[in-house]
Each structure stands twice: as structure tokens, then as C-alpha cells.
Amino acid sequence: MRLLDNIEYVALNHPEKMAYISTDSQLTYGELWQQSNQIAGYLESKKLTKSSPILVYGHMGASMIASFLGSVIGGHPYIPVDISIPHDRILKMVESAQTELIIDTTNELAIDHDVTVVQMEEIMSHSNHVKTGADRIEGDKNFYIIYTSGSTGRPKGVQISANNLQCFVDWMLNDFPIQGGLRFLNQAPYSFDLSVMDIYPALASGGTIFTITKDMIAKPKLLFEALNQSNIQVWTSTPSFVQMCLMDPSFNHNLLPELSVFLFCGEILPVAICQQLKERFPHAKIFNTYGPTEATVAVTSLEITQEILKNYQTLPIGKSKMDTNIILLDEHGNQVPSGETGEIVIVGPGVSKGYLGQLELTKKAFFDVDGQRAYRTGDAGYEDETGLLFYKGRIDFQIKLHGYRMELEEIEYHIAKSIYVKSAAVIPVYQKDKIEFLMAVVVPGEHHFEKEYQLTSAIKKELGEMIPAYMIPKKFFYQEDLPLTPNGKLDRKMIRELVMQ
Ligand code: AMP
DSSP, rough: EEEEEHHHHHHOOOOTSEEEEOSSEEEHHHHHHHHHHHHHHHHHTTTOOTTTTEEEEEOHHHHHHHHHHHHHHTTTOOOEETSSSSSHHHHHHHHHHTTEEESSSSOOOOOSSSSSEEEHHHHHHHHTOOOOOOOOTTSSOOOOOOEEETTTTOOEEEEEHHHHHHEEEHHHHHHSSSSOOEEEESSSOOTSSSGGHEEEEETTTTOOEEOOOOOHHOHHHHHOOOHHOOSSSEEEEEEEHHHHHHSSSSSSOOOOOTTTTTEOSOOOOOOHHHHHHHHHHHTTTTEEEEGGGGGGOOSSEEOHHHHHHHHHHSOOEEEEEOOOEEEETTTTSSOOOTTOOOEEEESSTTTSSBBTTOOHHHHHEEEEETTEEEHHHHHHHEETTTEEEEEEEESSEEEEETEEEEHHHHHHHHHSSTTTTTEEEEEEEEEETEEEEEEEEEESOOOSSHEEEHHHHHHHHHTTTSSSSSSSSSSEEOOOOOBBOOOSSOHHHHHHHHHHH
């Protein structure tokens, strides 16, 4: 695979070049390649089932990246799992992917399951395991599997092959001004495929990944100190994250004098954010990109120029990359007339083969068109007369909150499982067009709490063991029953009205 060849080339020819920098760890290309091969060799010595996925657990450390590369050099796809993911959910992933080995980069993971958990120290102490890389992941074989929220209460494992990833990286390096060994900001945790937008274009071009951790994000002083020292040239984040940075007036060209490109993906990019960025970083280019995990990070893009900002109140998501087709379909599967809204369907080499071990779900969302893979996104979109694509919201219950993707039905499923709950609905509360927070509307079961807030904190505590903190509704609202539509479904419109009163 060219991506791995490029990394190897830099490691052999410029071993001192910095590949990865975070506050507590850094690695040169030489070290990264050596560690990755050592991990690959260790995996080989474990005689695991061929191609069985390796779950890599941790936060934003250099050893996470070495473990990803070590897995694929050793012939295994990896599943990146951030520390924000609760154990119960990790177990579901282990079962679904039939994982035999977890690499724990934190030394803190305790899992009650028949799976081997190995710490980095143990792998590194086996210094005789150095790998030749004969089994490297190539072609249609899975490179990584990223789990996303699923409406049935089980996360879905999106399989991304070496070919899927390679065509994404090629597009990034050809169509965006990010080549030449630049320094990339890495803000998204590795369980989210936005991180793929900085990790692999950086490594494939001999660039450097500069990482910020969740502790820094929670403490703006630390974050700004790190940014000040970062010298980053390429910024990749969700719009929500940059919006948070913009609240501080010192977030400007003086803080990041070398910054030349902003890449956004994952949620609506508001005009106001771009206007502020243009004022504060007059020399930087801004790109809006769009795509789901299932089509490998992103498939459309548009540079947001002053002219675009002048002409549009809602920003377009742009045009699809050269090797990809976007079609807009109505509910019967027919292409909509030009200018009308339809479901965005992505056809091209970045589209995943489907959800790991979930044939029915895969069949619902994926199909083939003229030998190419296609994915129904569940996003509504339309194309204007100039051929620019616009995002018009979801056609189902999937939402984005602060850049995180989740299915309302999955959250409802877990709330309803609580011993204190009879039934529940989760309602996104909007301010203008943006979701501000989630509200759970709950019919309580029997409980011994005197006050509602005690009940709420008991339910939240249970939820904390099942789903990540970002999926737990902020507010809870208690009702005697939930209104239903005449055909017996939850009447979400009525529930929203109840909540908004
Ligand atoms: P994820 O799989 O987490 O990347 O989430 C994919 C979903 O995020 C898409 O299906 C869209 O609903 C939403 N999304 C991604 N990029 C954009 C964008 N530029 N504008 C609006 N929504 C976006």
C-alpha cells in the first residue's frame, strides 16, 4: 500500500523527522516505524486468527499511532477506541469484531471478557519481535474499523479498506494545499474518523501530527499554551471546536502565524465562523468538507472564499471529489429533478464494504451501481444551478451534537433499559439551526427518590456505564405518559411541543 510505503520511505531516508508531537510523547519517523514493526512482530508471535481486528485503546498518545500502523503491518485491521468509550460498549465491539487482542496504551483497562489485553511495555520489552511486513494490509482488506452509534443499541462497525483509505489520502494531498511535510493539528480522538483527515495526510506527506488532548480542551489556558507552541500550518477540526477557540480574542494570526489552511468536516459550517476566521487569519484558506464515516471521512469540498460568503447565507458543502459521484434520490429510489431535495447517495471507491458482521444493516444502507459501491447517507441535499451541493439536514433520527454523531434511538434504547424508567424519548433542543443540547422525556418506573434531580442523577449514572458522556442528555423532563401518533409511533412533534412549553 502506497500510504505505508510513503511512511517507510520517510522513516528510512529522514529518520530524524518528527512524525508525532504531544505534550507527553513524541516520535520521529525512524522511531515510529521501528515501534510499529515491533508491534507487528509481537502480533505475529501471538498466532492470532488471520486478519482478526486488534482493538487499540487509549487517548492521544504516540503509541496509539504506532499500534495502528503495527496492526496493519502485521496483517490485522485496527479498531481505535478512545478512553471516553465506556467498558460495556467496548465489550460490544470486542464481541462484534471477534477481537482476540486489545492493545492498551493506558495501562488502566480492565475488561471482564475472554480477550487478551496487552500493555505497550510488554510489547516493547519483546525486542526480538521485529517484523518484515510481508502480511501488510493491502487492497480490499480492512485497514480500520470505526464504530458509530446504531439505533438498535449496538454500535455499528464501519469497515474501511486499504483502498478506501488510499483514495481518500490521495484526494487530500492532490486537491488541498497541504503537501510538503506540513504540521497538522490533531484534535479529534481516534474513534472519530475526522482524525483520519489529519493523521494519514500528515504521515503520507512526511508531515508532523501535533496533538491536543481532552484535558487541554477542558482547560483553555493549557490549550492556548499548546497552540502557541504548536507552529501548526494545517488546522483540522469540527466547526464546534473552532467556535470554542474563537471565544478567546487571542485566537488569531499572532497565536498561529504559520497557519495556512483550515479543514472542517463533520457538521454544518456556519457563515459567522468563517467570517470571523477570515478577519483573524486573513492569509489562511478555509475548506468545508462533507462526508460520513461510511464513505471514508469526506467526499465533497469547497473553498470558502469571500465571494462564497457574500453569496450564500447557508454554506454549500461543495462538489464531490473526482472519483466519486453524488446522486440525490427520492423515497422510491428515483433520481430527483435538478434543484429538488433528495437523499444524498455516495457512489465511489471511498465507500465502505459495509458494517462488520451486520448483513441486514449493510443491505439497508449499501448497494452497488455499475460495479461501484454506493451508500445511502440519510442526509438530505440539493444541488443549485452551479452544481454546488447543499446539506439540508437528516431524514432520520441521527443527529450531530458538538460534532459527535449519534442515533437518538440508541440513547432512548439505553434510557429505557434503566430500572427507573418505563419509557423515554430523546429530543434535540435547537437554538437557531444548531442543536444546543439533548432533552430526555421520561416516564419513570417505580423508584424511591424524593426529588426529580436524584432520579435524574441515578439514571445518568446508569447511562454512564453504557454510552459515552457526550450521548447522555443534559436535561430530563418527567411525564406520566408519552403521546403516540394514530399509528402507534412516538409522536415526537407533540413531545417537542410539550418540552418547549
Ligand atoms: P460522521 O460519520 O461522524 O463523520 O458523521 C457523518 C454525518 O455528519 C453526515 O452524514 C452529515 O449528517 C454530517 N456532516 C458531515 N459533514 C458535514 C458538513 N460539512 N455539513 C453538514 N453536515 C455534515
